[in-house]
Amino acid sequence: MEQQRSINIINSSFLVGIPLLALISVVFYSLEYGISWIEPIIFVTFYLASGLSITAGYHRLFSHRTHKAAWPMRLFYALFGAAAFQNSAIKWCSDHRRHHLKTDEEEDPYSVKKGFMWAHMGWVMVDQGEEIVEHVEDLQEDRILAWQDRHIFLIGFLVGIVLPGIVGFLIIGGIHGFLGGLIYGGFLRIVIVHHATFLINSAAHTWGTQPYSTTNTSRDSPLLSFFTFGEGYHNFHHTFQADYRNGHKWYHWDPSKWWIKVASWFGMTKDLHRIPKKSIESQRMKTAFENNSDAEQVSNELQDKLAQCIQQLRKGFSELMKRRDEYKAAKLERKKESKEAWRRRKESHKARIKQCKVIIAQARLEFKHLMQSLKINDSATVAAV
Numbered sequence: 001m002e003q004q005r006s007i008n009i010i011n012s013s014f015l016v017g018i019p020l021l022a023l024i025s026v027v028f029y030s031l032e033y034g035i036s037w038i039e040p041i042i043f044v045t046f047y048l049a050s051g052l053s054i055t056a057g058y059h060r061l062f063s064h065r066t067h068k069a070a071w072p073m074r075l076f077y078a079l080f081g082a083a084a085f086q087n088s089a090i091k092w093c094s095d096h097r098r099h100h101l102k103t104d105e106e107e108d109p110y111s112v113k114k115g116f117m118w119a120h121m122g123w124v125m126v127d128q129g130e131e132i133v134e135h136v137e138d139l140q141e142d143r144i145l146a147w148q149d150r151h152i153f154l155i156g157f158l159v160g161i162v163l164p165g166i167v168g169f170l171i172i173g174g175i176h177g178f179l180g181g182l183i184y185g186g187f188l189r190i191v192i193v194h195h196a197t198f199l200i201n202s203a204a205h206t207w208g209t210q211p212y213s214t215t216n217t218s219r220d221s222p223l224l225s226f227f228t229f230g231e232g233y234h235n236f237h238h239t240f241q242a243d244y245r246n247g248h249k250w251y252h253w254d255p256s257k258w259w260i261k262v263a264s265w266f267g268m269t270k271d272l273h274r275i276p277k278k279s280i281e282s283q284r285m286k287t288a289f290e291n292n293s294d295a296e297q298v299s300n301e302l303q304d305k306l307a308q309c310i311q312q313l314r315k316g317f318s319e320l321m322k323r324r325d326e327y328k329a330a331k332l333e334r335k336k337e338s339k340e341a342w343r344r345r346k347e348s349h350k351a352r353i354k355q356c357k358v359i360i361a362q363a364r365l366e367f368k369h370l371m372q373s374l375k376i377n378d379s380a381t382v383a384a385v
């Protein structure tokens with residue numbers, strides 16, 4: 001049945017009005033007062049607080065339960081998440097969980113299949129019948145989130161608009177300072193955080209690579225990660241949504257994962273969930289194989305080879321973990337041994353670890369050969385045609 005759709009006046013006015021207000025007020029403020037180094041600092045501080053509250057808080061903690069967080073952390077996310085003006089955590093997560101459950105389908109609230117601009121912001125500007133809030137019972141039981149949901153606009157107004165004004169008033173002074181904080185830490189910052197978040201639903205479902213899955217439109221875009229606190233690795237995220245990281249390699253630009261990790265050193269977060277390396281790499285192998293082969297024409301022999309590579313890779317990683325744990329345990333016991341005995345034992349531990357790395361390297365090499373043979377098969381088919 002076709003749903004009744006009409007323009008949501010409040011959301012539309014806000015989404016169109018706030019960039020205009022930010023632009024006009026920045027021009028007015030610059031002409032009237034110029035700019036010092038304090039306004040950009042207020043902007044960055046509020047950008048970090050509200051941006052991380054969306055990515056690490058609303059997204060990775062509340063929506064996906066990738067880790068646990070102490071109440072001060074949850075309160076921080078509730079306050080500054082409200083300041084991002086993206087609705088309450090409960091409603092945001094309801095939409096987001098549906099987005100993962102029904103990606104690209106009719107029920108996906110921000111399906112990119114309905115157009116880039118629809119996924120970006122159109123879906124917020126249109127009433128899509130009765131508001132559905134579902135699959136968030138766990139969040140409704142959290143007293144901080146239930147309180148935030150009840151007072152979302154008041155909290156947003158106080159923390160996202162009044163507070164930056166007060167900060168400006170206290171640091172710069174007078175009406176000049178209040179306006180500086182309000183405009184840079186409030187209006188302009190809201191616009192930038194809005195569109196950075198919106199780009200995950202639009203751009204990260206349009207441009208980029210698909211190393212882990214091609215079953216939906218999500219894509220990895222390291223470039224996007226630079227201004228979205230690491231959320232650009234979206235193909236990885238859609239494939240492994242239980243992982244607290246979106247950029248899983250240490251060098252992937254993912255400030256949200258670093259924030260969550262550093263918070264764990266202070267006891268503010270715990271139980272950080274990571275998908276094992278063997279699962280990530282074998283998924284990558286499967287996807288590369290599927291992308292380079294025609295599912296109907298590829299022989300059983302090649303399929304078997306892929307299965308062998310994956311099996312060997314997983315075995316290598318499992319053994320490696322065990323050997324490393326043994327080595328760690330042995331290190332704790334070393335004081336009981338003579339220097340010479342420890343030296344010999346250390347060498348044997350290192351040799352066993354090396355053996356595991358050789359198994360992994362062999363699996364990778366065999367996979368490389370498999371991919372080359374797929375390409376040869378492919379060009380032979382083309383030549384035959």
Ligand SMILES: [Zn+2]
Nearest residue numbers: 096100237241
């Ligand atoms: Zn997600």
Ligand SMILES: [Zn+2]
Nearest residue numbers: 099201218234
């Ligand atoms: Zn997505």
